[in-house]
Amino acid sequence: MKEIIDRPEIGLIGLSHKTAPVGLRERFTIGDDELPTFFDKTCSEGVDEIVYLSTCNRVEIYFITRDMNAAVESVLSVLEGVSSLPRAEFEPVLYKKYSREAVLHLLSVASSLDSMVLGENEIFFQVKNCYGKSVRAGRAGTVLNRLFHLAFRTAKRVRTETEISKNPLSIAYIATELARKIFDDLSRQRALLVGAGEMGELILKYFTKFSIGEITIANRSLANAERIAREVNREAHIVPLDDIAPAAEGADIVIASASSPGFIITTEMMKSVAKKRGSRPVFLIDIAVPRNVDPGVGKLDNVFLYNIDDLKSIADENLKHRLREVDVAEGYIRSDADEFYEWYEGLAVVPAIVKIRTEFEAIRTGELERYRRRRLKHLSEDDFRIIEDLTRQIMTKTLHNPIAYLKHYQTKAKGHRDREAHHGPGEVARIIEELFGK
Secondary structure, three states, X not given: OOOOOOOOEEEEEEEEOOOOOHHHHXXXXXXXXXXHHHHHHHHOOOEEEEEEEEXXXXXXXXXXXXXXXXXXXXXXXXXXXXXXXXXXXXXXXXXXXXXXXXXXXXXXXXXOOOOOOOOOOHHHHHHHHHHXXXXXXXXXXHHHHHHHHHHHXXXXXXXXXXXXXXXOOOHHHHHHHHHHHHOOOHHHOEEEEEOOOHHHHHHHHHHHHXXXXXXXXXXXXXXXXXXXXXXXXXXXXXXXXXXXXXXXXXXXXXXXXOOOOOOOEOXXXXXXXXXXXOOOOEEEEEXXXXXXXXXXXXXXXXXXXXXXXXXXXXXXXXXXXXXXXXXXXXXXXXXXXXXXXXXXXXXXXXXXXXXXXXXXXXXXXXXXXXXXXXXOOOOOHHHHHHHHHHHHHHHHHHHHHHHHHHHHHHHHHHHOOOHHHOOOHHHHXXXXXXXXXX
């Protein structure tokens, strides 16, 4: 590995649903009360700034260092302790990214391009929350602060300027969205939820979120239905599965997701329901497998039936639509990464620029002081301030071209962004020697 350089380097070590099973990923989960110790250990050996990112699908550690060898060793050593696993068991599934590659990865993660569900919004808030923990712990500095704020800006841009997050993919959410499209205002509608399993609970959460006017849950196990009602929506009515027909008479939307070997809602049942409802339409969404609703129900007047295949086709079409937006989103990510790198690469010449200005300022003030004592004693304070301003302007204009050259020099290296291609302090010193004859 190359020598330690003046400009800090960006590193990333992580594992995700793409590289490791959940049983292994969860070994690297760190609780909030354990984070201070984790930060202390990693920062004791070569790490200057750090952010620990943990979600159900990934664990990633972003860090800034001036000695990449020491930093990588420090992070891996701490991960051994966190997981209680020997390094040989988990290192093969880790990915390590540096410099621009690490920047691009973070922007992709925050923008949900690397998520298990493309375009999901939760990852944005998860990244923001984990970054906030590092900020509060005093572990995020100049580089990571700028990088993560850029990631948030990029994610918002992807979400608002593309349609990558606008079309739902989960069946439960699509069922809810379909109901919202049928009825402009769910707060005026009544819904019947048949089944209180995992899918039924999720739909109840969505309906509650969108302020359904009234909801009834029909389930074999009244205890289970009452449990999810307590946890999600205390205003939900609970009825036995045998009372579906009378409950459906007052419902505008019926969503069926119960486990049953046969039809729970038959054509004869819905004939009776439709007759009592008169001309008022009822919409049935059957997302159960096997189906809960007899397909013949969809042929009845004022009864509209959608099944799981209808919703899956919507989900597949939504995914295709999201995939078409990926190229646009990646363009935004590359553009924003370039902007970050223009700033980041400038850090390499900052020490040289500071050194030039400091040395020239020392010469200017030293010479002024010497002349003030010997040859300029007769000048008033106001006259001497004029000379001070003049020498300061001369120095600024004299240094303008050399400093501009240094900045131009670092941008010329733009095409060599992998971390081995960056020049060390020796090269910057050589340029200074050429410019000033030192």
